[in-house]
Amino acid sequence: MPSEWKVLKRAVESLDLTSDEFEDYVMVITDVYGDAIASSGDFEDFSEEYYDFLNRKVFPHERVISTLREAGVSEEDLIVFQDGEVPCDDLVKTWNKIEFNIDELVDMAMMLKLVKDYSFYSENDMIESRYRFQKLLYFINKYLKKEESYTISNSVGGELGMLDRTGYRYRFTRRDSGPYSNVAYEDKNRLYAWSLIDELVVSEDGTGEVAERNRRYGIKLTPRGEAMVKRVYDRIEESDSVIIYSWNDTQNKVVREIAGMSHDELTNMVKGDKSLLRAESGDELLVGPEKKFQTSEINFVEELTEEIAHG
Amino acid sequence: MEIEPKIRFAIEHITFGYGVHYLLQVLLLQFASLFLSFQFSKDLVLEVEKKSLFMIVYSGASVIFVLILLLFVKRMSERTLSPKLHRKSNILVSAAGYFLASGVIVVFGYVILIHATSRGTGIGALDYVFSVMLTALFATLLAVGYHARVVDDQPDRDRIINTISKWEESFSWVEYEEGTEGRKSTREEFGSSLEEISDLLSMAKTKDGRELKDEFESWRSSFEQHSQLSKETIIRGQQNKGNERLEQEHKQLEEIRDQFQVIKGS
Amino acid sequence: MQPYKKLEDVVPHEENILILTTSDTCFNYDFSDIVEEIREGIRGDKLLIEEYYHSLSDLSNRDKLIQNSVWVIHWNECLKDDQYPQLGFYLETRSYPNEAEVIICVDGGSATVSKVESEYPHLTVASSKEQLVAYSRGHLNTANPITKGGRKKIKRWNEEVCEDLGVI
Structure with a gap:
């Protein structure tokens, strides 16, 4: 979990300091923190050990206490600092409740559904590689681009077809392995970090994909991921939103088309992609829509937020 | 520049960074040959009938000796790692230096062999041309002798050019996309060519060459501590106002590269 | 960027601070002076700090951006009027390394500060030079190779970025 040091800042957020007092506190505590790190930063991880270090060496430091006292912090609140009993863990959990925007949430929900649907068709009950995962996402967006957007009123679609309004928001560029999106890779990592998907080493032969050069990773839902998909699956399948319907329909088509392909067949399909043939390494190949939904358009936002934000 | 370094640099036009005793050795040999010829020749001022023919022969020989001298001096200059000694003007200074050193022998010979014996009577234009030829010959002998003594342990020209060219080419790693094979391989080449440049410069004998080595090593040790992003910034330079510390290192690099270009001769 | 294979490879380490600005100044100070102040507060001699100015006309070059562990963005010049939509997009989609600190x-x-804080609840907002310096030092002294925890953190960040760049 990044930015653990921010617990220093969060520790006084409930104390009602003025902005000047807050600034004085921040300057003092980061300085005390630096000294403490240099002299006795003996922690190895950033959980219990680290919080214990802060409560021993930083929060009770006399400079910190006197700054807070000068700011008029009550003795009752000060005692928490003096005794080194700042509830770091709770403070971290509170702010770590990440709020995702609606488009990110839907992308991750559709990604989970992709893993679920693909696994159904796959012999191995999983997406067989990170390479295949990236290419599935690419071809879903690519096929959406080919779809005419006549169903959308006042559409400005044009060349982008349905991709102007729906599909994954990812930007694909050309890599040695073909189309690849960094953000898709990060979203997949998030799902993994939240234990919604699992990545298993399935082969010692890499695919040439980014982060898959020496080993091949299969992607499947965890029981927790299964449970989550179950809650939104039908909502997506039966959505009366045209843009969700169109996206889901295209995704299902691509899944059925690619699930039966061997790795070589998929590689040939990728190599035959016209945009790829015209592009140089690093060139942009396909850009997904930046903003797709209003909260009111998706009737399962709450479930998604609940599931993912507390992941 | 202080006086002493100036003198040292002037001497290096002849010694190319090696000990002056090599030069003295060859000079003393020439003196010895001069004294031997004094011992065994009875009449040193030859009487010739076809003076114009001899004039042409001496002149022609002088030109040939000067050309050989220039060739050898150029070869020695090109094998040093001193950018200054690679300049054409400095090559001419080197040749003149050899000429001067040999001129001392000829003047000395004139004084003891001719002036002392005939008091300078009967010396004509032909004798002057002969003296010039003799000076050119001695200068050439000196340069060839010096070349033979000192150049063997210097990096050869091909190695100098190839090492510098390889380093220059490897700068292209910054042009490749992240994560590509091209970037990885050229970056590795860049790393190994830094090592090769260091090895090359460790063979520097001249004051300038050693200064270039110190300059390069100081730049390199700082450069290698940087992140790859900063390394790229140092190599590329910055268009607008940017990180002044890295810009300083970029300028140092450009100066070093300019000096290598002079050494490489492009 | 090259991957650190072992924990020991992390020492010494250089972190880059990405500066996104059009004026090269913030809170009436030159960014180079602010970075110098940040540098002075870094403990030990195992962490080097260099600022990296990235052209705002080249924001699509994300590979360069993610190699910086601290992003300093001048809100008034870059985000206030959505001057650089791509930058806004990166922030909305959290397209920066997890281990990076965006200020x-x-x-x-x-x-205005409260408005920006509510707009970017997952990012750090600095309303003065002192805060910017303190927050940067907070992050950099945490990811400082003088401690084993710091070395592990740097290695984790390095792995994350290298994976993203496709070098491992």
């Missing part, structure tokens, strides 16, 4: 500098009153 948005807001030159304005408390109402």
